[in-house]
Amino acid sequence: MNRDAQLRTYEKIEEKIRELPWYVAEFIQKKMRTMSPATLLNYCHDYLIFFDWLVAEGFWTGHRRDVPLDTLEKLTVPQIEDFLSYLQFRLDNTPLTVNRKISALKSLFHYLQNIAETDDLEPYLTRNVMAKIELNAVKEDQETIAQKMAGKILWHEEYEQFRRFVAHDYGVLVQDNKKLFNFYQRNRERDTAIISLILGSGLRLSEVVGLDIDDLDLKKFSARVIRKGNKEQYVFFSEQALLDLKEYLAVRKQKYQLDDKTRALFVSSPMGPKGASRRMTPRAVEKMVEKYAKAFGKPALSVHKLRHSFATRYHAENNDVPKLRRQLGHASIQTTMIYTHLTNDELKKAVDKMDQNKAL
Structure with missing residues (x-):
């Protein structure tokens, strides 16, 4: 914050x-x-x-x-x-x-x-x-919670499919609706950067909306955030998130009519009599994600589910719970352990594949 x-x-x-x-x-x-x-x-x-x-x-x-x-x-x-x-x-x-x-x-x-x-x-x-x-x-134990969550997050190729949907395909979907299309075009780079950043870092909603321009270190692929308990931490994000952030930053000042004093990273379109842009609110980001999720065909997807999606993918690819705990900012490692239950299916497939190779 x-x-x-x-x-x-x-x-x-x-x-x-x-x-x-x-x-x-x-x-x-x-x-x-x-x-x-x-x-x-x-x-x-x-x-x-x-x-x-x-x-x-x-x-x-x-x-x-x-x-x-x-x-x-x-x-x-x-x-x-x-x-x-x-x-x-x-x-x-x-x-x-x-x-x-x-x-x-x-x-x-x-x-x-x-x-x-x-x-x-x-x-x-x-x-x-x-x-x-x-x-x-x-x-409910962690495994039960994990199984309920499993159908509400992104898996495998869905990560890039959803990011691309926000970056391009949604515009094709609404191109015949002038109002929706124009609003999408005005905010396309911003929305893509937000989605990509969460999917590429696992940041919380409050951490995303609280980011300032000065909090980003594009050379180190990291962002300074204030986590729960007012703890400062530098969190890494993916290369794809970096590319989408750079695309947004290239148009941010002009599209949102900003002066140099506005340090908020993610801002809203100019509204009201004075036509002033301001920092996006948590609810604005939630509504934005809900809009794309519904159009994408996964209406249960939310900002928090995007964070879960990142964590599940990270654990599946790295299998390093302590590092994931730090990345997510969890106070207790038990909270992070839920993602080991989410990837049980992946472990089962790996074992099945071993049996198949042995049979060959």
């Missing part, structure tokens, strides 16, 4: 914590040094839902920001279970989403009980109900 995007996120966080109790605001501000702004903003959303529920259920009469600490201290396990049922059945949250909210609350309650102190050196909370709450058991 670039500095401008970080500042905008911090502004949103400040706006949210004004609607939350003072002790929640204190917790968020303490965490700003160690947690990413995107994670903290998600925490704020989760806390707003929780405190709104407390008010709606009558645990406190008044505004959510005035909920006192003793209200939290008196909460029981059955009451928290009611909240989790509310998340699952009323808000239609998945077990993984509920787990994220449980984790957010556990972090807050842990801070209030074990870290924060009054002037008398007493903890804010002496009783922590969230310590008694277990995370949902997510029953």
Whole structure:
């Protein structure tokens, strides 16, 4: 996430914590040094839902920001279970989403009980109900998740087919629709560069939209990104991604009417009364990928599935999990191990081929 995007996120966080109790605001501000702004903003959303529920259920009469600490201290396990049922059945949250909210609350309650102190050196909370709450058991193992993912990513020749579709074939498909064709022609190089970069590096959506011109090192085939946890890292990309980036950079300034002050790498077409271009938003990139994926015949393909596609191809060709983990920016190697399950079919084919050669 670039500095401008970080500042905008911090502004949103400040706006949210004004609607939350003072002790929640204190917790968020303490965490700003160690947690990413995107994670903290998600925490704020989760806390707003929780405190709104407390008010709606009558645990406190008044505004959510005035909920006192003793209200939290008196909460029981059955009451928290009611909240989790509310998340699952009323808000239609998945077990993984509920787990994220449980984790957010556990972090807050842990801070209030074990870290924060009054002037008398007493903890804010002496009783922590969230310590008694277990995370949902997510029953799917990595192999099951991998098999579900397998039909939604690109395989083998599909990598280049999809890249070429964005770079050329989509234009042939919509050439009779003047509006669609003109929009495609205006953004063809940009869209191709984005698709090619993700397929050639495995960057996350936030990392792609956060790139500035100065983050690219075209001689070293690398890009400087800020990963989760605000960690800076240089990530390599493929030779094809380099070629597509160069083609986009050659037309970027003229096509998008940019001055030298605009450092964002991927920008939108000029819009509005002032006709100004601006950094592409994550949603704009998602919609762009969705458009091409649907036309290509793989509507389930998304930005994250392109990242999975890169990782699956990398593992199949290199079989080096530690290097893949670094390339993807995974905190845990267990997360990276899912791609070993995705390539099980490739291993089976290799074994089958050995048997066939032996028979010959």
